[in-house]
Amino acid sequence: MHFDSLKGWLDWQETLHPKSIDLGLERAAQVFNRLSLNHSRNKPITITVGGTNGKGSSIAFLAAIYRAQGLRVGAYTSPHIVNYNERIQINGIPAEDTLICAAFERIEAVRDHVSLSYFEFSTLAALDIFSRAKLDIQLLEVGLGGRLDAVNIIDPDAAIITSISLDHTAWLGNTREAIGYEKAGIFRKNTAAIIADPSPPRSLIDHAQSLHAQLSRIGHEFSYEKVENNWVWHNNQSQLNALPKPQLKGEHQYRNAAAALQAIQLLQSKLPVSEQAIKQGLNTANLPGRFQLIDAKPMVLLDVSHNPEAAQTLVDYLHAEFQEKPVHAVFNMMGDKNIQDVIKLMQPCIKHWYISPLDSPRTIKEIDLKATFKHCHINQVSFDFKNFLAAFQQAQAAALDDNGLVLIFGSFFLVSEYLTLFSAPQNQ
Numbered sequence: 001m002h003f004d005s006l007k008g009w010l011d012w013q014e015t016l017h018p019k020s021i022d023l024g025l026e027r028a029a030q031v032f033n034r035l036s037l038n039h040s041r042n043k044p045i046t047i048t049v050g051g052t053n054g055k056g057s058s059i060a061f062l063a064a065i066y067r068a069q070g071l072r073v074g075a076y077t078s079p080h081i082v083n084y085n086e087r088i089q090i091n092g093i094p095a096e097d098t099l100i101c102a103a104f105e106r107i108e109a110v111r112d113h114v115s116l117s118y119f120e121f122s123t124l125a126a127l128d129i130f131s132r133a134k135l136d137i138q139l140l141e142v143g144l145g146g147r148l149d150a151v152n153i154i155d156p157d158a159a160i161i162t163s164i165s166l167d168h169t170a171w172l173g174n175t176r177e178a179i180g181y182e183k184a185g186i187f188r189k190n191t192a193a194i195i196a197d198p199s200p201p202r203s204l205i206d207h208a209q210s211l212h213a214q215l216s217r218i219g220h221e222f223s224y225e226k227v228e229n230n231w232v233w234h235n236n237q238s239q240l241n242a243l244p245k246p247q248l249k250g251e252h253q254y255r256n257a258a259a260a261l262q263a264i265q266l267l268q269s270k271l272p273v274s275e276q277a278i279k280q281g282l283n284t285a286n287l288p289g290r291f292q293l294i295d296a297k298p299m300v301l302l303d304v305s306h307n308p309e310a311a312q313t314l315v316d317y318l319h320a321e322f323q324e325k326p327v328h329a330v331f332n333m334m335g336d337k338n339i340q341d342v343i344k345l346m347q348p349c350i351k352h353w354y355i356s357p358l359d360s361p362r363t364i365k366e367i368d369l370k371a372t373f374k375h376c377h378i379n380q381v382s383f384d385f386k387n388f389l390a391a392f393q394q395a396q397a398a399a400l401d402d403n404g405l406v407l408i409f410g411s412f413f414l415v416s417e418y419l420t421l422f423s424a425p426q427n428q
Helices: 006-016 026-035 055-068 097-111 118-131 176-186 202-210 252-266 275-284 308-321 339-349 366-375 388-401 412-422
Strands: 045-050 073-076 088-090 137-141 158-161 192-195 214-217 222-227 230-235 239-243 292-294 300-303 327-331 352-355 405-409
Touching: 006 097, 006 118, 026 097, 026 118, 045 055, 045 176, 055 073, 055 137, 055 252, 055 275, 073 118, 088 118, 097 118, 158 176, 158 252, 176 202, 192 202, 192 252, 202 214, 214 252, 222 252, 230 252, 239 275, 252 275, 300 412, 308 339, 327 388, 339 366, 352 366, 352 388, 388 405, 388 412, 405 412
Parallel strands: 045 137, 045 158, 073 137, 158 192, 192 214, 300 405, 327 352, 327 405
Antiparallel strands: 073 088, 222 230, 230 239, 292 300
């Protein structure tokens, strides 16, 4: 199979596998081995990041710090917000179409009859590209779960679990213990296993201990304290003082940054990083769509939060930063999410909801979303917009009238719609 454009490849990949989500390592591992990348000999230092929320932020911190040290960094994340190329970056620059298409060609040449999902194709492409890029370090974000996610075919030098909450329950289980077990699958024997969740499920700890992994828990083996206009990080061996506030906003980012620093410190013997590089990286880390504040009239806040844990974090941020501003929310979600709990959590912060249509078969049906709002006794909600722009413009007009804030949240697709339409300026 051959296509002349990245779009051609991606459109075809979406039709190749019968399931959009099909957990398991066998298919990806089989094709990876056929690629003959000499990965055991040429594999760069690897940090794998899993968890429910905070994965992208953690990788943003790690990438910015290692780049500030002058190292060559590959970062694989998902999903993308605007362009597919965002998933595969080298030194902060998305891979070009030609580079990704060439990787797809090599994968297809050895795939034979193995059926790969869209995500498995992208994971293999990232690993193929990184193996040829002479990297010092590769940062790999787990797509879903951990134990059976395609990223887990690679053995990391350190693994970070950011948080555990109820999400993707149809695939991972409906308790934090069950989900913790799946996430813990990225841990390896005698290897750094870092947990940033302040109250982790016991399954995470038990699995790490059963592997004799080098367990590091926030609040135990490493921690942080906020001090006036800076913060302090420390573990059992070292301490970093007068650290700048994380460039990424929100109280939770201290936990993500602290876990990233623990990984960096544990890998110092393999990949030394200076305190200056750490401070510079904390100052420059950037991640679109996470508490991204657009300096416009009215102000616009973008956040991809799509589960209760992320919604609670967003609520805390709104209370801390915009308590006096009326909030007009442009919103929608995928049907497989815990929509009712997200709406209940957010409702005290929202003056009016504007429901934007989304072009995805996974989007909750409008009739079901209307029933959810009714069940939550919420009447300040508007439906029946023909597209995202119409919903946004109505929210924008209302926010202009009362000096409010437009909040766009609930789905990566909504943030993508805004950034695609308005080519958003830099964060304020």
